[in-house]
Each structure stands twice: as C-alpha cells, then as structure tokens.
Amino acid sequence: MKLSKADDGRSPAHLHRSLTLEMVRVTERAAIAAAEWRGKGDEKAADEASVKAMRAELDRVSIAGRIVIGEGEEFECDDLYVGQPAGTGEGPEVDIAVDPLEGVTLCAKNQPDSLVVLAMAERGGLLNVARNVYMHKIAIGAEYPADTVSIEWSATENVKALAKTKGVPVSEITAIVLDRPRHAGLLEELRMAGVSVKLLSDGDIAGVIHAVNTEDTGVDIYLGSGGAPEGVLAAAALRCIGGQMQGKLILDTPDKRSRAREMGITDANRVYNVGDLASGDVLFSATGITDGSLIEGVKLRRQWVETSTVVMRSWSQTTRWIKARHAR
Ligand code: VTB
Ligand code: MG
C-alpha cells in the first residue's frame, strides 16, 4: 500500500471511529432535506432546508464541536456560522467544516453532483477561512513525486511537467477546471498546449477528488480557483484517500485580509499543502443530493428514502460507501 497509515504526527490521539457513522447521519439528513427542493429553481430554500436539517442532526452528536468553516459570519446567517458551537457539548473537542449544499445551483436545476459535505478534525486541525474567500488550487494524484507540479508555475509549465512525469504527450492530459469567466486565460493556455479540458459548472470538491482518482475518472489534474472553504474540505478528503493539492488564498480586499488575520492567517501568500489545510485525524462525509459521478443522489419514493454517502477517516485510511434506507 502506497499510503502510510501513520498520521502527520501532530497528535497521537485520534477521533473515535464511531464518529464516522454519526457524521453519516448528519449529511444524510441534510441531503434528504435538500432533495425535497431539487429542481425547484429555489437555491435559497434548498440551502436553508439543508442547513436546518444539518444543524438539528449535528446537535444530537456527542461532541463539543465548533464550526470553523460554515455558512458565513455570525452576523450574516442564523445557523452554522463560524464560531458557533455544535453537538451536545459533551464529548471530544472537535472542529467542524461544512458545506451543507455544495453546488446549490446544481440542486436547484436538478443537475448532477450536488452534495452535502462535512469534515471533522481535532481542535485546530482545519484551516479557518471565511466563506467569501477564493483559493487558487492545483491537484494531482498521489502517484507522482511531490515536486511534479507547483501552484507557482504557469498552467502550461504544469501540464508539460505532468505529461513528462506520466510519460504521455500533453494532448493525453485531461484537466478539470471550473467554467468561469475568470478562467478565460487559463483555458486559453490549456487549449494552446493541447490539453483536454473537462469544464465543471460547479462543485470543485468533487472536481479535486476526480483529479486525484485518475485511474477511475481519467482526469489528471485540477487547475484554477474556487471557494477556499471547498479547498479545505477537499483537503480533508485527500487526507483520507491520498492525493496532492496545493492551495493559495486569494485575499484581494482589505476586508478579506483583515478577517483572515483575525482567523489566524499571518502570511497571505503562503502555499498550503494538503496537511496544512487539514491536519491530525480527519473525518469526511459527503451525501449525494442529485445523482453524481462521486455518489448517487437521494431517492425519494413513496414508502422510503434512500441515501448514498461516502465517509472517510484519515487515521485508518478507510473509505466506506454507505447506502441507507429511511422510512418515510
Ligand atoms: C466555487 C466552487 C464551488 O461555487 O466556490 C464556486 O469552489 C463559486 O462560484 O464548488 P463562483 O465562481 O460563481 O463564485 C462552487 O462551484 C459551488 O459551491
Ligand atoms: Mg454552501
């Protein structure tokens, strides 16, 4: 096995494994609530339903939790805001990052790959970033040497270096990129280099996971910028499944810079690796809302509801797919 079972050495303690199943309950419940709003064209209602259900289920878990990545700041939202306590208050002290509806537009349009995502770590294990901050990201599989690509290089340099290490022409490299106007220059570079580009309309947590699972997906590299919270959540998953990612925060306004400083970020230009974004023992759970390439969506039937969840644990390097039937 390529991946070492050993953690990053930050702490010999680890989260109790039974917490993985508790997290599954939380993301399942939120996904069911959001699924009621699939295809209804109302992003806000879908998001609110997911948040409410997540909050209720999270508060039944025996943890002294604290939201470090949430829906926004305390003054902006009622629930799942940064700093809000979560859980019963009795149990291990943990930090929690959530995206109760990753791909809200996908859900509102009933298109593939909207997810409920939650990560849990020991206190201090997740980089604290505000909801409105973006991150430059680059991700490739675990099978390459650590210095194969760099977020400081141009896209052209990166795809050429990756192709060389992989031993294929650049035209056989597939990159995954969020389809946004801000990526026009990046796209042009990739076109010039002859790379095959898979454009994502939303959902770059799944995008990063696809890029490191090259054997399954055929995607070699993730390039571009997306939400910083999604970057931390993707890193939590990579801690469990392997894969390399570098991230650099985009702190392009005085407000974002000062909030980042408050949240403990001292070097605005720092390049973060997976272990800098999510350290110690980390748990990750994602339940599908709409059918997707990562997991199936919620099936709402007359008699029952079926959910599909992928849950991971870094300490044991386990990934489980949990399909559950719930009575209606
Ligand atoms: C990014 C991406 C997310 O929204 O945050 C994106 O990381 C933000 O979209 O996966 P904009 O560029 O339009 O602001 C998602 O696609 C969905 O939350
Ligand atoms: Mg969200």
Ligand code: MG
């Ligand atoms: Mg999101």
